[in-house]
Amino acid sequence: MDFELPIYPENQAAMKKYMQSQFEFNGVKAPDRHLIERELWQSVKQLPPAEIMQFIETLYARPTREYQYVAIEMALRSVRWWDSIDAWRKVFGEYIRLHPEQFDWVAQHFIGAENFWLRRIAITLQLSFYEKTNVAFLEEAILADIDTDEFFIQKAIGWALRNYSKENPEWVMTFVEEHELTIFAQREALKKIKQNKMFHRKHTKSSTHDN
Structure with missing residues (x-):
């Protein structure tokens, strides 16, 4: 074109x-x-x-x-095709990764939007940002939809928290303890943390038996 x-x-x-x-x-x-x-x-x-x-x-x-x-x-x-929404999230996420000074300009198009698919982007916008995650924005985006019944919103909340737990598990555990997440979102949020604890426990027992 x-x-x-x-x-x-x-x-x-x-x-x-x-x-x-x-x-x-x-x-x-x-x-x-x-x-x-x-x-x-x-x-x-x-x-x-x-x-x-x-x-x-x-x-x-x-x-x-x-x-x-x-x-x-x-x-x-x-951004109107629900089945490609995560592909668009990658586009915007990569853009603000390259241009962090424009984070607010991009993010304000999604947070608080009437369309829940756009709000899903706000929640998952920073996947894989890890130590560069704007935690205040992540928290704001989640809290805005914490009571929303929509499955894809709750899945996004769990996904975003689970991903950030790779960087800061203590923050995620505290967030889950202090807020009433749905059972589904809570389970998804803590999945990686529980897996790591199980691995550590198993590894510790194995080392003890070896000795």
Whole structure:
């Protein structure tokens, strides 16, 4: 799919300076870009998910910063297929891993969203971040949905806590003790911790018998 943003030389230097010369720009200001994005979406929204993903990847690989903004906006608008939601989570998670200064900008699109699939992304956004996990955001995202009956939300809560327990099991155990999680989410959250305890106990007994 052919797509080109206009170039406004009179804006390029100021926009580059504002971003501390980290990026090159076409010079398209946000209001103009948003209009272009809305028009572009009309051409993109009927494409199969795989083609949209390819288009987004192509946009993001371009050298000027506005294309990356457009790519993110297309991705945000495309998060509507429940069976591919975790693939989108990977896209956004990888983006903020590379650009941590934009964590808040990305995260605010998901936390507190009316659509529970978007809130699922908020909960699982930091999978595999480990020591770089924004714990305050993780806690906020979980607590916002802790009483939600939706299976996929409860699964996300357990998944996120289980994954973070690899980095900080004490925090996860304390969180579980202090909050009323569903039985399912609690079981998922503590699974890795219990496995490690069982392994340690078995290993300790084995060492004792060897002696």
